[in-house]
Amino acid sequence: MAADLERGFLALEEGELDAAEAALDRARRVDRRHPDVLLLGAAVSDARGDVDEALAQYRALSEDQKDAPMPRLCIARLELHGLGEPEAALATLAEVFDFIDEEADLVEAIYLKTEALLELGDADAAREALAELSTSAIDDAELALDLSELALAAEDPLLALRWAESAKTIDADAAADAWHLIGRIHEADDKRDLMIAAWQEVRKLDAAAPPPELEVSDDEVEQITLATLAELPANIRAHLEKVPILIDTAPDEHLVADGFDPRMLGLFQGTPLPESGSGTPAITNILLFKTNLARFARDEDDLTDEIRITVLHETAHYFGLDEEDLEKIGLD
Numbered sequence: 147m148a149a150d151l152e153r154g155f156l157a158l159e160e161g162e163l164d165a166a167e168a169a170l171d172r173a174r175r176v177d178r179r180h181p182d183v184l185l186l187g188a189a190v191s192d193a194r195g196d197v198d199e200a201l202a203q204y205r206a207l208s209e210d211q212k213d214a215p216m217p218r219l220c221i222a223r224l225e226l227h228g229l230g231e232p233e234a235a236l237a238t239l240a241e242v243f244d245f246i247d248e249e250a251d252l253v254e255a256i257y258l259k260t261e262a263l264l265e266l267g268d269a270d271a272a273r274e275a276l277a278e279l280s281t282s283a284i285d286d287a288e289l290a291l292d293l294s295e296l297a298l299a300a301e302d303p304l305l306a307l308r309w310a311e312s313a314k315t316i317d318a319d320a321a322a323d324a325w326h327l328i329g330r331i332h333e334a335d336d337k338r339d340l341m342i343a344a345w346q347e348v349r350k351l352d353a354a355a356p357p358p359e360l361e362v363s364d365d366e367v368e369q370i371t372l373a374t375l376a377e378l379p380a381n382i383r384a385h386l387e388k389v390p391i392l393i394d395t396a397p398d399e400h401l402v403a404d405g406f407d408p409r410m411l412g413l414f415q416g417t418p419l420p421e422s423g424s425g426t427p428a429i430t431n432i433l434l435f436k437t438n439l440a441r442f443a444r445d446e447d448d449l450t451d452e453i454r455i456t457v458l459h460e461t462a463h464y465f466g467l468d469e470e471d472l473e474k475i476g477l478d
Contacts, residue, residue, distance in 0.1 A: 147176040147183075154186045158193060166190050181210055188220065197228035215251045218242045222258050232262035253279060253289070260296050272300040280305060287317035287324075294327055303335045322351035326409060342405055349408040352396065358440040360449055364393045367436050370450055374457045382465075385419060389430050389464055391457070395437040411439050412456040414463035421466070432460040 154169030167190055173183045188203035201224050208217035218238055226235035239259050246252050256279055263272040276297055284290045290313040297306035310331060313324040329344035371391055375383060402408045416430025434456060443449035 147173050147180070150176075151182050151186055155189070158186075158189055163190065163193055166193070179210075181207060184210065185217075188217075192220070192224070197224055200224055201228070213245050215242045215245045215255070218245075219251065219254050219258065222255075222262075226258060226262050226265070232265040235262045249282065253282060253284075257293070257296065260300065264296070264299050269300050272296075273302045273305075276300055276302065276305060280308075284309065284312060285316060287313040287320035290316060291320065291323055291327060294331075298327070298331055298334060301334075303331050306331045322348055322355065325351065329407075338405060342403060345402050345408050346399070349397070349399065349402050352408060352437075352441075358437060360440040360443055360446065362436050362440050362449060362453075364436070367393050367434055367439075367453055370453045371434070371457050374454045375461075378461075382461075386461065386464070389416075389432060389461075391432045391434065393434050393436055396435045397438075409438050409442075411435055411442060411452065412460045414460040416464075418466040419464055430464070432457070432464070434460075 150169045150173040154166045154173065157163070157165035157169060166186070170183070170186050170190055173180070173186065177183055184203055184207040188200050188207060191200035191203060201221060204217045204220045204224070208214070208221065211217060218241060222235040222238040222242070225231045225238060235258060239255055239262070242251075242255050246255060256275055260272045260275045263269075263275060276293070279293065284293065290309045294306045294309035294313070297303075297309060307328065310324050310327045313320045313327075325344050325347040329341045329348065332338075332341035332344060375386060378386070397406050397408050397410060397413070401413070406413065412435065413433040414431075415433065434453065439452050439456065440449060443452050
């Protein structure tokens with residue numbers, strides 16, 4: 147059984163769910179109630195997205211190991227992200243803190259607590275929760291960036307900046323992501339000069355980085371764009387005939403110096419149609435940034451979706467919709 151458990155957890159780490167499930171079946175034939183068998187079963191169900199089954203098994207494990215924080219942390223995570231029930235997640239987490247004696251478990255518990263509080267719109271309590279980690283030694287760049295994102299969402303720019311800065315020193319490979327987040331923090335704090343300086347660093351680092359794993363040609367972007375525009379009503383397409391759609395790799399130095407995000411996926415430039423009036427027309431176009439789109443997408447299907455959404459997003463700007471309007475119709 148021990149060998150099957152080891153094989154099962156290793157297969158999970160490598161994303162081989164069928165192999166993990168086969169190892170689980172063999173282990174269950176020996177002892178279905180063994181804590182490690184319950185844990186593997188819960189982890190397999192979790193990885194497959196079967197929230198109800200994973201919750202049932204984590205709860206069984208928590209009954210078997212009443213003082214162990216891990217099963218309850220997993221339950222809280224699934225209640226929050228799987229069921230969308232932040233109140234239930236907070237109630238579960240309230241039972242956990244008395245059992246925590248390891249820093250990693252404390253970080254995870256506070257992370258989940260902060261997420262739940264933000265989901266409930268309680269930024270004050272979220273900031274208070276995150277402050278408990280202000281003296282923690284975070285040695286993982288990805289975690290530092292995630293904590294920085296949480297602090298930014300909780301409207302604590304100083305704490306967000308501290309974790310983003312630390313990510314740069316933890317792992318040089320995280321520098322571009324850290325600089326980008328630093329730019330967003332300064333943007334939220336209305337510090338435009340610092341925002342632009344940070345984003346210029348991002349532009350340089352991204353330009354020097356290896357090309358994205360996904361590749362997309364100008365012709366492919368153009369074909370997806372034409373297919374997207376073909377979905378629109380004829381009167382809308384008639385207006386768009388006056389708006390060329392241009393393809394570039396990423397925003398250039400001048401755009402970033404003007405305060406534009408170096409990782410933006412697209413950009414409408416010019417005067418929106420409702421404001422055009424009878425004055426001298428401004429140069430109006432839509433830019434698509436194919437390298438940014440390729441880096442942002444998870445796979446080829448996602449890349450096609452992102453190009454389509456970006457085209458519709460920037461087209462909507464031409465017709466006068468702002469970011470709040472776009473969020474309401476799912477084009478944010």
